[in-house]
Amino acid sequence: MIDLDGLHVGGYSLGGFASCLDIPTFKVAVDIGICxxxxxxxxxxxxxxxxxxxxGAIAQHVAQRGLRRMEPATYLVPPGIEDQVEExxxxxxxxxxxxxxxxxxxxAPGERFQVRQDLAIRPFRTRHRVVSQGYFFERTTKRLAEEFQGxxxxxIRDLRLAGTEVSVPVRSIDLAVTGDTRLDAVLENPEVAGAERLVLECTFFDDRIDVEEARHRGHVHIDEVAEAAAHFSGRALLLNHVSPRHARADARRIMAEKLPPELLERTRLMVGAED
Structure with a gap:
């Protein structure tokens, strides 16, 4: 498991091969390219x-749950592909x-799926070669309303007992997961780049696929992440979806060489399995 400042992410991620991110804290997974x-x-x-x-592994996931007599799972998909997934x-x-x-x-982006009272899923737009979107994990907490502070x-107890609502909801983005995307979709949305924790695809790490080609393919290059370092203001950044062209050790070395020290300290890398 990878520790993103107190939130753990596991699963498997290898660009072009399979992606499935497991987020145990929220009991949610993102993508099902491998079961x-x-x-x-x-x-x-x-x-x-x-x-x-x-x-690609959605049918296997569905079948395995059936074999174990579990209730049917819910699969949230971008608008426009639901009929094809059903087919x-x-x-x-x-x-x-x-x-x-x-x-x-x-x-769709702009809609909200309530997972539990304090947690909602909210999609955001991304740019890939097919219809795509990322997801916010939005946590709601309560704090004392300003007029009652002090x-x-x-x-305050007496006001509560009398039926006065003394708290106001506070929403924060605990996590954002982009999926496959060009970086400009992330940088154009301050909520994404500034999420407390961000899982960002970063597929290419050297000149075998340069920045221009990475963008053409709908992916992110490490050089772009380095150039845009100031935009990533959250507590933790996880780069995933690394191309099989790059061995884990090589990707880590290049990441350490390219990223500014302040961002590098907050950045983790996921290559293949992380259990």
Whole structure:
């Protein structure tokens, strides 16, 4: 597991091969390009886009939950692909002969999916070669309303007992996950770049694929991250979706060479499995 300033992220991420991020704190996974045993129990899967390395194991996830007599999971998908995902599952039902029950739900930027009272999922727009989106994990807490601050505790208690609402909701983005995207979609949205914790795809690390080609393919290059370092103001940054061209040790070395020290200190790297 990778520690992002108190929030742990695991799973598997290798560009073009498979992506599945597990976030145990929220009991949610992002993408299902590989069906990890630890993710079978996740009732909610967020799909960033429909490339095979991000969606290809959905039928296996559905089937494994059925075999274990679990309730159907919910798969949140970008608007416009829900019918095709349903068609994919219908084809597998015909081939498999099983129920393969699943809830496929379209969720668009600007909409909110309530996971629990204090946690909501909110999509944001990304730019890839197909329809895509990232996801905010938005936490809601309460704090004492400004007009009651400074009052004695007993007086605040009495107000509460009298039915006065003395607290106001405070929303914060605990985590943002981009999925595959060009970096400009991130930099144009201050909520993404400034999230408390950000999981950002960074596929290419050397000149075999330069910045221009990375952008053409709808991906991020480490040189772009270094250039935009000042935009990443959160507590932790996780780079994932590294191309298989780069060995883990080489990617870490290049990251250390390219990123400014202040950002490097807050940055982690995910290459392959992180359990």
């Amino acid at each position: 990890l045993d630890r993710v079978i129990s996740r009732d909610l899967i967020l799909i960033t886009h429909a490339h095979v390395d991000h969606l 994919l599952l219908r084809a597998w039902r015909g081939l498999d002969g099983g129920a393969l029950a699943a809830n496929v739900v379209s969720l 009052l004695p505790p007993d007086e």
